Amino acid sequence: MKAKRIDALSASLRRKKDFAFISALRQKYPSAEMYLVGGIIRDTLLKRNSKDYDFVVRNIPLRALQRVLKSLGTVNLVGRTFGVLKFLPKRSLLNEPIDIALPRTDHSFGTGGYRDVKTQSNPQLPIEDDLLRRDFTVNALALNLGTGKLIDPSGGLIDLAKKTLKTVGDPIERFHEDFTRILRCIRFACQLNFAIDPKTLKAIPKLVHHLKERRDGKFIVPREMIAHEIIKAFVADPVRAFDLVADMGIVHQLMPELEKMKKCPQPANFHREGDVWVHTRLALSILSSPVYRRQFGMGGVNAEIVFGTLFHDLGKPYTIQTPKKDGTDRIRFNNHDTVGAELALTIMKRLSFSVFPKTNDFLHIDPERIAWIIRYHLVGYRNDIDVMRETTVEKYFVNPLFPSESLIKVQYADTAATIHQNGKADFTSFRKILKRVGKIKKTGKKAAVPPLLDGNDVMHTLHMPPGPTIGLRLTRGKNVSMFFFQSILPIDLVLLYKRTLKMGLLF
Template sequence: MNDYQKQLKAWQAKPFIKQLKKQLPQAEIFLVGGAVRDIILGRETKDFDFVIRNVSKKNLEKFLLKLGKVNLVGKKFGVFKFRPRGWQGEDIDIALPRTEHSIGMTGGSRDFKIQSNAKLKIEDDLSRRDFTINAMAWDINQSKLIDPFNGLSDLKNKIIKTVGKAELRFKEDYSRMLRAIRFAVQLNLPAGKAGFEIESKTWQTIKKSIQNLNKKINGEWVVAREIIAKELTKAISAQPVLALELLDKSNTLKHLMPELLKMKGCPQPKNFHSEGDVWQHTVLALKKFNSAAFKKEFGSARVTAEVSCGLIFHDIGKPYTITKADRLRFNNHDVVATKIFKDIAERLRLSAAGIKTEVVENIIAKHMLPVHAKVETMKDTTIEKYFFNENFPGEELLMLIFADISATVPPSGKPDFTTYKKLKNRINKLKRKSKGPDSKKLPRPLINGHDLMKELKLKSGPPIGKLLAIARETQLSGKIKTKKQALTFLKKQNRD
C-alpha cells in the first residue's frame, strides 16, 4: 500500500468516524477535495472536508451534535462546520452530496444555486468541482480512491486542469482562474524544483478570459475584490517570483495592476543597474529572498506577504518620475511608489486578505533611507524610530533594503553593501544598550513631558517635544544616565 493510502485509511480509526459508522451504518463516508490532494502529494494539510451519503440532513446534524460543536451557518445547503470533542485542528466541513448550478452564468462565485441530496452519487458531487486534482474522494468505508476525472494521473504528471471544459468552468466562477494560478504557485514549493503547470487549454482560456475579473453587473463587481485579494495574496506569499511571472503571462497584471507593467522597458543607469530595466531589477530582487546571502543575514526569519509586496512595488514610481536631463534620475520615486501602492491596495481591497497595507506603505516609503540619509550622522533617535519601534516595521524594511541592494548590480557585478553595513552597525551599536532578553527594546526615556513641565515650569506645547527629543538623543549617546542628569542637562539647554 502506498504511503498516501496508509494515511487516508487511518481516518477509519478516528473516533467520530467510528461512531458514525456504528450509529449510522448506512452512511457512506468520503474524504474529499484538497485534503485528498495534499495527502497524496505528501503536503501538510489543515482543512478536512467530508461528504456523507445516505443520511438525511436532520439525522446527520443530530449525530454531530452528540460528538462535538456544530456551526449551523451552512445548514440550509447541507454543510456543517464540525469540531469533535478533543479535536485540535481546524473545524471539519461535513456535507451531504451537492450539486451547484450557476445562475445565469454571470461568473460570480456567489451566483450559484446549491442543492443537497443525500442520495446523490459521489461522482456527481465531484463533477461540480473546479480542477481534476481537487475532484477526488477517498471512500472510507471501502478504503479506495474515487477518481472519475483522472485527478491522480494529473497529480503525478503535475498538471492543473479544469473538470470539464475550461471555458464553462470559468464562466461559472471567474475567480477560479486566479485559483488555478495560485495552485500552480503553491504546489510548486519548494521553489526551484520542477513543478506543476497549468494544462494548455486551461491556460489559454485563462489568458483569453481574465479580463472578466473586472466585469460588472448593475454597477457591482461580479467577482468581489476581496476574493481577488485573497487569491493574489496566497500566491505572492507562497512564491513571489513565480506568482509575478504567472500573473504577468496570464494577462492578470494587465487587467488588475497595469501600473506594474510600466516598469518593463523603464531604463536605469547602467553604472548602477547592469541587471536591466526596473522590471528586471524587481524580479531579480525577489529572487534574492532565496539566496544564501539573504538567509545568512536574516536566518530563519520569514519573508512575509508584506515584504514581498513591498519589494514588488518599491520601484513602481520610477516610470512616473524618470528624467533624463543630465542623467537618468527618479526623484521622489519612493513617494510616488507609496501613493501608487496605496491606490492599488484600496482598489483591490488587499487589507481584506490580511495584508497589513500600512506596513507595505512604510517600507516602500523608507526603502531609500540608507541613500537619502547619511548613515554616519544619522541621529540615534532616528535609528530608534525605524528599528526599535514596535509601531514601525524595521525588520521588514531591512529585508527589503538588503534584497534591493542585492539586485542593484554595477558593471563589476558586485553589489555595494557599504551603506547597508553602516546602517546595521548603527543598529547593532544601539542594540548593545538594550536591557533584558529583547534586543529590540531600548532603555525607557529618563524623563517625560510631565517631569519637564513640573521642574522647568513650562507649559504644554512644541518646546516640550523638542526638549524631550534632545534628552532622548543625549541619553542614547550615553552622555546622561539618570533622571537627575537629564533634568540638569535640559535646564541648561532651556536657558541657552
C-alpha cells in the same frame, strides 16, 4: 508508496478523537458512505502537511446527520440546499470547524460570480457526480473511509504524477462558473509548483477581464477574494506569481500601475540588470534565494516583505527625469519613494489587501505599514548612515512601533538586485546599516520614542520648500505627537497626525 500514505492518513483519522463522529455515524447508519475529499487527499499524496479536512457523507438525510453531530459537538448549517455542516467536536483542539457535506451538484447562472450558482444537495447522489463539479482534477479526489478506495473520476492522480494543474472538464466552462477559479489556478500553481495544463492556461487571458466586471454596481468577483488568492500566490512563490499575473493579463486588469515599470530605464552604471520591471523581478527572486536565507534564516518571507519588495520602486516610472527630456545629469527618480508609497497604498486599498486577520502573521497585510516601508526604503542609502544621529537610526531600524525588520529585508532584496557595472551588487551601505543597528541592539537600550514626522514628511505633506518654517512647525507639533503616542496605534497615529497637519489644525 501512494497506498502507504493513504493508509497512514486513514489510521490518523481513527486515532484522533476529533474524528470519532465517523465511527458514530457508521454505527447509527450502517449503509452510510463517508469520504474524505479534496485538498487533503492531494496534499497527502504530495507529502505536504494539511489540516484541510473536508468530508462528504452519503445515504444519511441532512436532519439525521445534524442530530448525530449535534450530540457530539457544535453544528452550524451553511444553507439548507448546500447541505454543508460546520462541525466542531466537544473539547476539540482544532482551530477551525470540520466541513461535513452531503453530495452536491452545482448549476451556474453563467455570470462567473462565485455566489451565482444554484447548489443542490442529495444524500443519494453518487460521489463521482459530486467530484465532477469541482475546479481542478487534483482537487477532485475522494477517499472512501469504509473501503480505503481512492475515487478519481477525472484523472487527478495522473495529473498529480505529472505535476500539472488542469480544470475538471472544459476550462472556459469551468472558469465561467466562478471567475475566482482563475486566481485559484495561479495560486495552486505557485503553492504546488505545478505546470498549468496548456488548454487551461490558454483560457485564462480570454476571461481575465471579468475580474473587474461589475453588475448592479457591485464587482462580480469580490475584491476580498481577489486579494486572498493573490496574496497567497505571491507569498508561496513571488517570482512565479509575478510572471503569471503579468503574462495572464491580471496585472493589466487589476494593478495597471505596475505596467509602467516595463521598459522604464535606469542608469546603467547602477542598474546593469535592466529596467525597473526586471529589477523588481530580480528583487523578488532574492527573497527565496540561498543568500537571503543565509542572511535572515530559514523562516521564510511574509506578505509584508513580499509586497514591500514588489512595490518598492513603483514610483520610478511616474517620477523619471532624463538628460534628453529634462536636462538632468543622468536618469533620476526624485521622490519616487514617496510617490511609490501612495501608488501602492491606492492599489492595496482598491483590492482589499487587508483581507487576512492580524493574527495571521504570515499573510496579514496592513497597507499603511507597506507604504511606510516603500517611503523609507532609501534611508541609509540616500543619506550615509554613519553620519545619522542614533535616535534617527533607532526611529527607522530599531523601532517596535514600525515595520523596521521588514524594511531591512526589503532593502536587502533591493540591494542584491541592483547590479553595478562590475556585474555585482554593492552591499557597502547595507552592511553599514546592519553594523550600526547591531551596535544599538547590543546596548540593550530601548529605542527612544521617535517623532511622528520629520522635516521631509512636513515638506512632502504640505508641499513646502526647505526653510526655517519647517523646523517651527515640527516644534509646535511635538507635544501633540507625544500625546498621540500614548493612546493610538502607530500607523493609525501617523495617518491621523498627517491629516491634522494637512488641515492646518496643528499650526
